[in-house]
Structures are given as C-alpha cells and as structure tokens.
Amino acid sequence: MSSDSMNLSLSNLNYSLPFRFKEPPLTFSWIGFALIATVLALIFFKRDPYAHIPAVGGSGMISSYFTAKKSYNQFHELLSIGYAKYKNRIYRVPDKDRWNIIVSRPDQIEELRKAPDDVLSFNVFINEKLFVKDLMGPTLVENEYHIGIIRGQLTKNLSHLFDDLREEVELAMDDNIPLTEYWTSLHAYSTMVQIIARASNRIFVGLPLCRNTEYLQVNIDYTANINKSRDILIRMPAFLRPLAVKLLTTVPKSIALAGKHLGPIIKERQAKIDEYGPDYPDKPIDFLSWAMDEATGEERGIPELTNRVLLVNFAAIHTSSMSFTHALYHLAAEPHYLQPMRDEIEAVIAKEGWTKVAMTKMHKLDSFFRESQRYNGISFVSLTRLALKDFTFSDGTFIPKGSLLSAATYSIHRDEEKYPDGDKFDGFRFAKIRAGEGLNTTHQFVNTSPDYVPFGHGKHACPGRFFAANELKAMMAYLVLNYDVKMENEGVRPPNVAAALSCIPDVTAHVMFRRRRL
Missing domain, CATH: 1.10.630.10 (Cytochrome P450)
Structure with missing residues (x-):
C-alpha cells in the first residue's frame, strides 16, 4: 500500500471515531497516559521538603492553599495558633504562593538576623516582592x-x-x-x-x-x-x-x-x-x-x-x-x-x-x-528573609533553599x-x-x-x-x-x-x- 493510501485509511479511521488519532492509536495513547500519570505522581507523591516542619492549617498542596485563601484577613490568628502550639519550635504558615517559615524563640531570631546575606537575604526578598529592579531600576538594588x-x-x-x-x-x-x-x-x-x-x-x-x-x-x-x-x-x-x-x-x-x-x-x-x-x-x-x-x-x-x-x-x-x-x-x-x-x-x-x-x-x-x-x-511579621541557600538552625531544623522565613512579630508582642x-x-x-x-x-x-x-x-x-x-x-x-x-x-x-x-x-x-x- 502506498503512503498516500495509508494516510487516507488513517484519515477515514479518524472520522469514524468520536475522537481522532494522528498516529497509530494503541501505542501512543498508552504513552500519553503514562506521561500524564508520571507528572501527577511527581506532583502529588514527591517528597515534601517541609514535612519535618509542623504546619498550621492544612499541610497538603490543596489544603494549604485553601487555608491561606481563607485566612487572608486572619493571618495573625494563624500565627497565634502556631505560636501557642509550637512555641519552642519553628513552624510554617501558608502564604499565597509558598510556605512562610516562622521563628519566635529569641535564639532563633538571633540566628535569623546573623545569617549572612548570601544565605538568608532581605534585599532579594524585597526585590522579588516589589519588583524593584523592574520598576525603579537595577541600581537601586545593586x-x-x-x-x-x-x-x-x-x-x-x-x-x-x-x-x-x-x-x-x-x-x-x-x-x-x-x-x-x-x-x-x-x-x-x-x-x-x-x-x-x-x-x-x-x-x-x-x-x-x-x-x-x-x-x-x-x-x-x-x-x-x-x-x-x-x-x-x-x-x-x-x-x-x-x-x-x-x-x-x-x-x-x-x-x-x-x-x-x-x-x-x-x-x-x-x-x-x-x-x-x-x-x-x-x-x-x-x-x-x-x-x-x-x-x-x-x-x-x-x-x-x-x-x-x-x-x-x-x-x-x-x-x-x-x-x-x-x-x-x-x-x-x-x-x-x-x-x-x-x-x-x-x-x-x-x-x-x-x-x-x-x-x-x-x-x-x-x-x-x-x-x-x-x-x-x-x-504581623518582621525580619523576613529569602533563603538563597540551604540553612540549618542550631536546633537542627533544616530550611531548604527558596524558603521564606519571618519572625512571629504579632505573637511575640x-x-x-x-x-x-x-x-x-x-x-x-x-x-x-x-x-x-x-x-x-x-x-x-x-x-x-x-x-x-x-x-x-x-x-x-x-x-x-x-x-x-x-x-x-x-x-x-x-x-x-x-x-x-x-x-x-x-x-x-x-x-x-x-x-x-x-x-x-x-x-x-x-x-x-x-x-x-x-
């Protein structure tokens, strides 16, 4: 059979079904399904880098999102809950797009403030939050x-x-x-x-x-x-x-x-x-x-x-x-x-x-x-830093690169x-x-x-x-x-x-x- 005939046959098959294939259906449908399943598995079953840090509210991807959305006008209440429950520990509170790692003990706050700028950065956090380089020019940051x-x-x-x-x-x-x-x-x-x-x-x-x-x-x-x-x-x-x-x-x-x-x-x-x-x-x-x-x-x-x-x-x-x-x-x-x-x-x-x-x-x-x-x-928080590198507090709490950290100002006060x-x-x-x-x-x-x-x-x-x-x-x-x-x-x-x-x-x-x- 010529290539033209093969293409015509596949075209007729496409029209005879409620959906169309551009390639032989069986092999490629299973490959597509496998790819989708793999992506979903990576999203939902990958190791949570924050699993060792206790969370206030939902700790999953979806539940934490709804906690953050529901608590937009009650963020200080989340801080209070975490402070009362985990007063001597570092805990996490969901923000709009990431976890905010909260510290409250005086020694932890001292470690936070003393961390080098190339490890925990205030300036990079501000630039990312306000787009300073884009709006005001790069030299204001540099x-x-x-x-x-x-x-x-x-x-x-x-x-x-x-x-x-x-x-x-x-x-x-x-x-x-x-x-x-x-x-x-x-x-x-x-x-x-x-x-x-x-x-x-x-x-x-x-x-x-x-x-x-x-x-x-x-x-x-x-x-x-x-x-x-x-x-x-x-x-x-x-x-x-x-x-x-x-x-x-x-x-x-x-x-x-x-x-x-x-x-x-x-x-x-x-x-x-x-x-x-x-x-x-x-x-x-x-x-x-x-x-x-x-x-x-x-x-x-x-x-x-x-x-x-x-x-x-x-x-x-x-x-x-x-x-x-x-x-x-x-x-x-x-x-x-x-x-x-x-x-x-x-x-x-x-x-x-x-x-x-x-x-x-x-x-x-x-x-x-x-x-x-x-x-x-x-x-409600202060001393906010963005982790440019992995960081470990003296109590052993590991903070992954890319994390946001803050002091629990409202609860401390x-x-x-x-x-x-x-x-x-x-x-x-x-x-x-x-x-x-x-x-x-x-x-x-x-x-x-x-x-x-x-x-x-x-x-x-x-x-x-x-x-x-x-x-x-x-x-x-x-x-x-x-x-x-x-x-x-x-x-x-x-x-x-x-x-x-x-x-x-x-x-x-x-x-x-x-x-x-x-």
Missing part, C-alpha cells in the same frame, strides 16, 4: 548608597535638623488641622499623610519644594502606583516586564513628574558644585545634597537621583502615617492619656526647649509610640510572659518600666531586641527609625499641647484592618479636633 546616607548622615544630623523638622511639623499641622474653638471632624489617615509627607520632605529636599502640593502628591501616590504595578508584573514572564512597566504602569509617569520638580533644583546645586566645589556656601543640608555627594557615574543623572528621592519617600510616608494614625486612635479613644503627656511635655520643653534632646526625655510620649507599635505595628496583659493597650507601659531602670534606654521607642521587632532587628533593622521617631514624637507633642482630640464615636477606637501580613489602621475613620481648652 548600589544602595541611600541606606548609608539614612543610617549615617541623616541620623547624625538629626540634632542640627530638628529645628527645621519641628517648624515644618507645626506649620503643616496648622494648615491641615484647623485651630478652632469648635470640634472639627477630619479624615485622620489622609490628614496625617499630608503632614508627614510635608515634614519629611523638608528634610529630604528642603524648602520650597517640600510645600509644593503637586510634588507632595506624586510622592504620596507613588506607593499605590508601585503596589498596582506589582500586581501587573507578577502575572508577566520576566522578559515582558520591561515593556509592561512602560505600557501598563504609571511608574514612569511618576518619575517624570517628580523629575520635573527636582530637575531644576539638581541642576542649580550641581552648577554651584562645579563653580565652588562640593562644600559651596549655604549648601543645603538634606537628603538630596547627600545623595548628590555620594552618587557617582550615571547615578548623578536627574532620573536616577529622582528615583532615590521617590524611594525614600516610598519607605517613609505611609509607614510613618500608619504608625501615627494607630497611636492617634488610641489617644482619641482614651483621652485620659492627654493630661499626663501634656504635663511631661511642658515640663521638658521648659527645661530643654523644642530640641531633639527634649524628645529623648519625654518618656511617656516615647512609651506611647513604643506601646502602639507593640500592640498594633504595621506588619502579645506573649503574656514577655508583656503582662499583652492583649491590652497600656500607653505608659514602657515609661513605668524605665522609671525603675534609671538611665537605661533598653525600652526606648527606637530600640530593638528579639522580644521587640516592629522595626526588625540587627543590621537590616529600619535605618530610618531614628528620623521617624523624632518626626512622630514632634507631631504628637505639638498636637497634645495645642489640641483636644476625641473619636467621633466617643471612647471607641476603630478596629484595625488585617490584610494578609499587614496591620492597617482604619483609613476611613474620622477624628475630632479643636483648640485645646486651658
């Missing part, structure tokens, strides 16, 4: 000189910069919160965002740009733009992401708009450097100047410097706004804290003036923020052995502890430990926490001295919103303000 500036120049110059920060805080609060004799209801979170964006940029880029509403808004919106863009890129293969950033996200537009405002300032400062040298007369002392000093090569370009300024705003504005709003809701719901803080603040300012030194001596105010961060925080009545907010908890310790600063707002990790712990602890603490305390001190506050629903603090790993203050709630009645 050359993090801005971290050194925040940890070094910014922190060291806080005393010198405090007058500028305080002035901007006062003016911004007066502009956003009317000093009237009658109660005024304001949307709390958005009001604090405006104040913090303005005060922060007084230190980041200086006057007059820190008061430019269009410039401030692009920085405020940048966080939302990054998060929306991340949701787009996570669905894209790597090779399409550069094109998707340009065509499908608003990030390039944000950079261009911020650059429109920063460009002339950068050019003006660079011209003075070229003419008079790097220490030219009346050189501004702010993040932008330090960045221009540190940047080399292409990093000195306007888009690149603009990216750095946007990045520090991304890290500062909404985190600080959430932290302040958390504390404000406690104060407005429990106004009995007002007078003791007023008494302390007035006494300290009478002795020290409005200075950074004064901020360190306001122990009740400091305690109020530390307790709010303990009780609320802005994340609610542990009754560490914090008696830990499920209750006690604004002066740490002030009372410090009163018995003399000059010991262990329980200061900015200090971290294995038992207090809202800022992280170790070398990757939030480098901007010293600046943020002074900003938040200056805001609260000014507010306490000049305003009365209460919740619209008196005595009731709005419940926090749990969204996966995040603990968010109710961003829809209003707070009532009026001029303080003496």
